[in-house]
Amino acid sequence: MTEKVIDESQQSGTGNVASDTTLFGHPVGLFILFFTEMWERFSYYGMRALLVLYLVEEINSDNPGLGWEADEAGNLYGLYTMLVYITPILGGIIADKILGFRKAITTGAILMSLGHFALAFEPMPAFYLGLGLLIVGNGFFKPNISSIVGQLYPEGSEKKDSGYTIFYQGINVGAFLGSILCGYLAETMGWHYGFGLAGIFMVIGMIQFQLSQKMFGKIGLPPKPKDGEVIGNLEDNQDIIDSIQETKKKGLTKVESQRLIVVGVLAFFSIFFWAAFEQAGSSMNIFASEYTNRDLAGSGIVIFKIISSLVFILPIVILFWLFLGTAMKLGKKYAGAMSFMGLSVLILTLLMGYVIYEQYIKESVEIPATWFQSLNALFIFTLAPLFSFVWAQLARTKINPNGPQKFAIGLVLLGLGFIPMVIGSADFIGDSQGVEKASMIFLVLAYLLHTMGELSLSPVGLSYVSKLSPVRLVGLMFGIWFFASAMGNMVAGAFSGYMEKLANESTMSDFFMILVYIPISAGLVLFILSFPLRKLMHGIK
Numbered sequence: 312m313t314e315k316v317i318d319e320s321q322q323s324g325t326g327n328v329a330s331d332t333t334l335f336g337h338p339v340g341l342f343i344l345f346f347t348e349m350w351e352r353f354s355y356y357g358m359r360a361l362l363v364l365y366l367v368e369e370i371n372s373d374n375p376g377l378g379w380e381a382d383e384a385g386n387l388y389g390l391y392t393m394l395v396y397i398t399p400i401l402g403g404i405i406a407d408k409i410l411g412f413r414k415a416i417t418t419g420a421i422l423m424s425l426g427h428f429a430l431a432f433e434p435m436p437a438f439y440l441g442l443g444l445l446i447v448g449n450g451f452f453k454p455n456i457s458s459i460v461g462q463l464y465p466e467g468s469e470k471k472d473s474g475y476t477i478f479y480q481g482i483n484v485g486a487f488l489g490s491i492l493c494g495y496l497a498e499t500m501g502w503h504y505g506f507g508l509a510g511i512f513m514v515i516g517m518i519q520f521q522l523s524q525k526m527f528g529k530i531g532l533p534p535k536p537k538d539g540e541v542i543g544n545l546e547d548n549q550d551i552i553d554s555i556q557e558t559k560k561k562g563l564t565k566v567e568s569q570r571l572i573v574v575g576v577l578a579f580f581s582i583f584f585w586a587a588f589e590q591a592g593s594s595m596n597i598f599a600s601e602y603t604n605r606d607l608a609g610s611g612i613v614i615f616k617i618i619s620s621l622v623f624i625l626p627i628v629i630l631f632w633l634f635l636g637t638a639m640k641l642g643k644k645y646a647g648a649m650s651f652m653g654l655s656v657l658i659l660t661l662l663m664g665y666v667i668y669e670q671y672i673k674e675s676v677e678i679p680a681t682w683f684q685s686l687n688a689l690f691i692f693t694l695a696p697l698f699s700f701v702w703a704q705l706a707r708t709k710i711n712p713n714g715p716q717k718f719a720i721g722l723v724l725l726g727l728g729f730i731p732m733v734i735g736s737a738d739f740i741g742d743s744q745g746v747e748k749a750s751m752i753f754l755v756l757a758y759l760l761h762t763m764g765e766l767s768l769s770p771v772g773l774s775y776v777s778k779l780s781p782v783r784l785v786g787l788m789f790g791i792w793f794f795a796s797a798m799g800n801m802v803a804g805a806f807s808g809y810m811e812k813l814a815n816e817s818t819m820s821d822f823f824m825i826l827v828y829i830p831i832s833a834g835l836v837l838f839i840l841s842f843p844l845r846k847l848m849h850g851i852k
Contacts, residue, residue, distance in 0.1 A: 327528025330463050334640050337474050338463040340530075342637045343523045345481040346630075346652055348456055350516030351420070352485030354427055354509035355395075355449070357493030360684040363388050363593050363807075364600050365502045374501060377438075381597060382808025388593050389804015391442055396797035398450025400790045403458075405451070412455040412462075412531030413524060419452025420517035427510030431503045441506075455531070462530045480692070484626050487688035488659065491623065494681025495666050505681075508662075515655045522648035526641070563781070569847040570779040574788055576837075576844060577718055577772055578795040583833040584768055585799025586806065587725055587826045588761060591687065593807035594822070595754065598732070600680035602739055602819070604748040607676045615676060620667050622689065627663055630656050683754050690762035698766045706852075713852065714775040715841035721768030722834030728760030729826040736819035764830075778851050 329340025366384035368376025379387075406415035426444030429437045460478050464471040489509065497505025563571070599605070607615050634656050638649045670676060705711040712720065735753030772792065780788040813822040 327530065328526035328641070328644075329523075329528065329530065332640055334636050337470060337477065339637060339640050340463050340523075340527060341460060341474050341477060342633055343520065343526070343648070344456055344460055344463075345478055345633070346655070347416075347420075347516045347520040348478065349481040349485035349630075350512045350655065351423065351452060351456075352482045353489035353493075354423065354485075354513040355445075355489070356486040356684065356688075357489030357509040358427060358430065358445070358506060359392075359592050360490045360494045360596070360681040361497045361502060361505050362391070363596050364680060365497070367597060368502070374498065376502060377435075380808075381594075381811045385593050385804045385806070385808035387804070388807070389589075389801045391446065392589060392592070392800035392804065393797040394446045395449050396793050396800060398446055399454040400450075400793060402450035402452070403454035406455045406458075409533065410451075411533035412459050413527065414533065415451045415455040416459075416531075417517065417521060419448040419450065419455075420513060420520065422448030423452065424448075424510050424513045424517060427506055427513055431507035431510065433503065459527070459531045483688040483691045484630070487685045487692075488626060488663075490681055490685035490688070492659075492662050492666065494679050494684065498679040498681060499669075511658075512655065515651055515658075519648050519651040519655070522651065523645060526645060566849050567781050570849060570851065571781075571784075571788070573715070573844050573847050574776055574779050574791070576840065577715065577775060578792050580718060580722065580833055580837050581768070581772060581792070581795050582799040582802065583830055584722055584725060584764070585796050586802040587729070587830045588765065589800050589803035590807055590826065591684065591758070591761070593804055594810040595732070595757070596680065596684065597807075597810065598736065598749075598819075599683045599754055602736065602748055603680070603751055603754060605678040605680065605751060607678070612676050615678075616670055619670065623663050623667055627656070627660050630659070678751070683751075683758065686755065686758035687762050687765070690759055691766065694762060694766060698763075711852075713841060713845050713848070714771055715837055715844045717767050717771045719834040719838035719841060721764040721766075721771070722830045722837065724760050724764035724767060726827050726829070726831030726834065728757045728764065729823045729830075731756040731760075732823040733820045733827060736814075736823055739814055739819040775851070779848065 327340075329343065330338045332339040334342055363384045365376045366379040366387065367381055368374060368378070370376065370378040402415060402419065406412050410418065422444045426441045426448055429441030429444060432438075457475075457478070460474060461471065464474060489512075493505040493508050495505075496508055634649075634652055637652065641649060702711075702717075731753040735749035738747070739749075776788050776792050810819060810822045813819065
């Protein structure tokens with residue numbers, strides 16, 4: 312949904328501290344939201360890295376899990392991630408109509424905090440309750456914090472896109488740190504410690520946001536007009552309602568109809584992408600845990616300790632820098648919020664220092680299986696600027712791929728990413744017993760190519776949904792887009808359970824070979840369709 316900043320006082324520069332005070336050229340409120348979203352993504356991806364491994368771990372192991380079969384775990388994972396994508400559609404509607412963005416964010420944060428803490432307890436009712444709370448809480452939180460980011464900027468601001476880029480980096484920092492820290496505690500101390508840590512940072516992020524509320528002025532308040540004044544995005548909603556009613560009377564134009572066909576085609580092909588990409592949290596996670604040689608030896612130990620320490624320290628330095636800048640701008644007036652922001656960075660620093668120390672004192676090192684989940688976020692840090700540069704350079708040439716073609720490239724890269732998995736799993740028949748486990752390089756290469764595919768498809772898809780949809784139907788089309796993503800996640804979970812079944816019947820590489828064929832075939836079909844689709848886009852590039 313497009314956002315308008317319609318509060319006149321905000322546009323004139325006297326509306327609120329969050330918009331009027333700037334840091335690094337952006338509204339200081341952006342960095343409050345950066346930290347809030349970062350801790351939410353920390354908790355989500357930290358828990359996601361553990362879920363399937365906890366489900367399939369044997370009950371009588373040293374770190375007991377639930378002892379489920381892989382297909383049962385995959386089905387639950389698919390259902391969970393599907394609902395995580397669907398509930399934001401409902402949460403956005405409730406916020407638009409009733410709660411407002413800020414109350415919806417707070418409600419979501421409370422529910423998710425309770426959900427993570429429920430997972431920290433062993434009885435099964437608490438486990439299912441925790442998942443349910445996380446699903447509902449995510450629906451309230453996820454869409455509405457992104458909406459507030461847009462409202463920090465005046466309409467037409469050239470800085471809004473870069474603001475969202477900064478915000479997106481907060482997502483990836485959280486995903487990276489969550490996978491590392493929650494995963495480490497879960498695999499070394501116990502699964503429930505990992506779930507509990509995710510809850511602690513969710514609570515800190517929630518309190519920090521609550522103590523910052525006043526700085527946002529009227530942004531994100533419930534949509535209740537007062538004395539003729541329009542607050543938040545109520546006017547946006549009325550515009551959309553009026554436009555939809557007008558559409559019912561007049562219908563869509565030929566150009567609008569054809570552009571929506573392109574959106575529908577892209578949404579359909581995105582199902583194939585996410586069905587394969589989301590193997591990361593299920594089958595690839597199990598492969599990392601049970602079928603990958605994660606032990607280091609010789610000089611590899613020293614090299615890993617040095618590189619991992621540098622990689623772990625870098626985000627801490629960035630967060631400390633952002634915290635100092637934000638605290639200096641906001642001063643004593645928001646000392647409470649700054650105290651919790653500082654506390655979160657301090658706890659994070661201590662935990663990461665503990666992990667680094669633990670790695671250094673060990674003579675032998677086994678990399679936790681959950682750490683491979685952090686590779687996607689790490690590669691996004693490093694590759695996103697490169698991809699932005701490449702697309703910008705191609706835009707100046709005659710060989711610049713259009714949206715569907717970039718989509719097709721993303722699907723092909725994703726499929727190619729499973730080729731290392733095919734090679735690495737070729738020897739596994741039935742289980743890993745008595746067979747030399749696969750090298751870690753196969754997983755690293757797979758995640759590298761998958762991230763390249765994601766950078767070719769995901770940002771492009773969101774951009775083209777916005778560009779191709781009539782303004783009055785943008786919200787509806789984004790709902791369809793995320794519903795397609797939800798379907799892809801559900802298929803991913805259901806399909807992941809076949810990994811060990813196919814291994815028992817032939818070899819595990821047959822499972823991953825299917826994941827090579829499907830996205831590459833879908834990508835080639837979409838590339839062929841891109842030529843007629845370009846005509847249906849009517850000049851949108």
